[in-house]
Amino acid sequence: MTTEKRRAPAGAAVLRGEITSAIRTAVMQELAEVGYGRLSIEAVARRAGVSKTAIYRRWRSKLDLVLDMVSAVAGRNIPLLDTGSLLGDLEILLHVMARALRHRLAAQIIPDLLAEAARNPQIAEKLQTALDDYQQAVGRILIGRAVERGELSPDTDRRAAVDLIVGPVYWRMAISRAPLEAAEVPRMAAAIVAALRVACLGPARDEVEV
Amino acid sequence: MTTEKRRAPAGAAVLRGEITSAIRTAVMQELAEVGYGRLSIEAVARRAGVSKTAIYRRWRSKLDLVLDMVSAVAGRNIPLLDTGSLLGDLEILLHVMARALRHRLAAQIIPDLLAEAARNPQIAEKLQTALDDYQQAVGRILIGRAVERGELSPDTDRRAAVDLIVGPVYWRMAISRAPLEAAEVPRMAAAIVAALRVACLGPARDEVEV
DNA sequence: GAACGTCGGGACGCAACCGTACCGTCGTTG
DNA sequence: CAACGACGGTACGGTTGCGTCCCGACGTTC
Incomplete structure (x- = not known):
């Protein structure tokens, strides 16, 4: 891969941390409200005031998302x-x-x-x-x-x-x-x-x- | 209501107990496999080898169905x-x-x-x-x-x-x-x-x- | 200040499921 | 033995959610 000419993402082309954490808290709330079985990405996106794409850019799937949350909380x-x-x-x-x-x-x-x-x-x-x-x-x-x-x-x-x-x-x-x-x-x-x-x-x- | 002329349901017009119990065990298995959150009437019907209608005739909704199961088991x-x-x-x-x-x-x-x-x-x-x-x-x-x-x-x-x-x-x-x-x-x-x-x-x- | 390139948003196709309406079937009743 | 009437099954519209694609927007970098 000739990635030499590539320059690092910058400006608006960078994940906004505020949105990431908005998603995180939305997941927690949604998880508490409907449980993992009924957890839906759409609902999370709605609750976080964010688009689904914003979520899929950060986590590959619903399972990934939850696994990440779990290890974050359980890790400490x-x-x-x-x-x-x-x-x-x-x-x-x-x-x-x-x-x-x-x-x-x-x-x-x-x-x-x-x-x-x-x-x-x-x-x-x-x-x-x-x-x-x-x-x-x-x-x-x-x-x-x-x-x-x-x-x-x-x-x-x-x-x-x-x-x-x-x-x-x-x-x-x-x-x-x-x-x-x-x-x-x-x-x-x-x-x-x-x-x-x-x-x-x-x-x-x-x-x-x- | 002039129900005087009515005669009791009989013959094929009676709930078949075998089907009722087939549904019951199917619900238990499905409940264990996917949980309440993802419990679907269709899956229960499939597993029981029964039509959805057979279920809806016996219980009004998914919640009714599960509540009935719970009280049956928890009652004893x-x-x-x-x-x-x-x-x-x-x-x-x-x-x-x-x-x-x-x-x-x-x-x-x-x-x-x-x-x-x-x-x-x-x-x-x-x-x-x-x-x-x-x-x-x-x-x-x-x-x-x-x-x-x-x-x-x-x-x-x-x-x-x-x-x-x-x-x-x-x-x-x-x-x-x-x-x-x-x-x-x-x-x-x-x-x-x-x-x-x-x-x-x-x-x-x-x-x-x- | 222009080029860059990822961002978030909306829309799309696909699949699953809900609850209902209709239809032919079947065993009992009189 | 014929009529009854609820039975089980299929088909249907409507809804929701998944995961993807394309678009204009935007902030940094050079």
Whole structure:
């Protein structure tokens, strides 16, 4: 290819960032409103006040568009503060999750995409890696620190631990769709700590005492 | 209306049950495959080997059809066996939930409809009442019995308890989509019992704000 | 200030689906 | 055994969305 004579695009021949971000927010809103299944490029374009071509110039298809959004959002990893105790760490994590799921958009988009992931391999892959990263981070860092401190047994099952930690918040906010008051977090955190302590003891062979 | 001369429909003029049920299973499969958002009557008809008219004669619209399916499935309440101990009751419940979510159809349809419920008031209502029934049943019966036995404090927060019980299984099977081995159930049940014990101790009493 | 070249917008062809109207079929009823 | 009447199937207009093509507009570069 003799591209030597070519000069870089300039002037009006350059993607306008404002439009790109207008599309992005429109996609989020549309995704929340109708879900991935019914997401239409035309609706996105309408909502963004933009032509369809503007979208197709940036992303090859609807799937590409959504995949890009997902990786953009899921890419940023959560900071897991070290408060010095498992209980403290958990409270922070629960607060962060609750805060995230309190946003209307997130609370609608996340369950929707997770459901869609069950049937769309591309979305599943993108989402699953993000989810795995998240779970691993929680498992390794949060549980790992607790093990180092001696708060949990070294042979704690990381996956089971993640289920016990993340499950209740997600169920409460995304499925049951009941608000989680900040005041409830400490209690939930304490309950989870108790659960984690028991979970690493292995199968319930012993009788439980009051 | 002078319906006196009317005689009851008979012969070929009666809905054929085989076709009705063919439609029903087709809807379930289609729902699992493409989700509610993309569910199309034509596809259902094709899959069932039936005409669209056959469907429209039975249900007024796509929404009606799905609502009917939901109430049919969600209507049947789960039997909660009394094993004599909270731990035993929990193990049973977890097994039942795990068994249900192991079915491919259920594991795809349930999250999908729950996500859809977030934006469709009609589905939300049907599903929410079913969910509430379920949660109440778990809360009242399972927790209630444990309280009677003295295993849990009388002022246990039912809602928080349900979150701790149902959340982990749901997360594991429907979101994380990792298999839950039967051997893991006892451990998870034991962990949940521990969590419930702590949860009813009340909030961390130092900070109680709304 | 003219040339450049991509930009956004509107229009197009194509495909899928919705919900309805009509038509011949068929089993029961009297 | 004939009449009944809802049955299932086909065909149809209308709508929506996809992805593409062509056009005039526009800001930078030389």
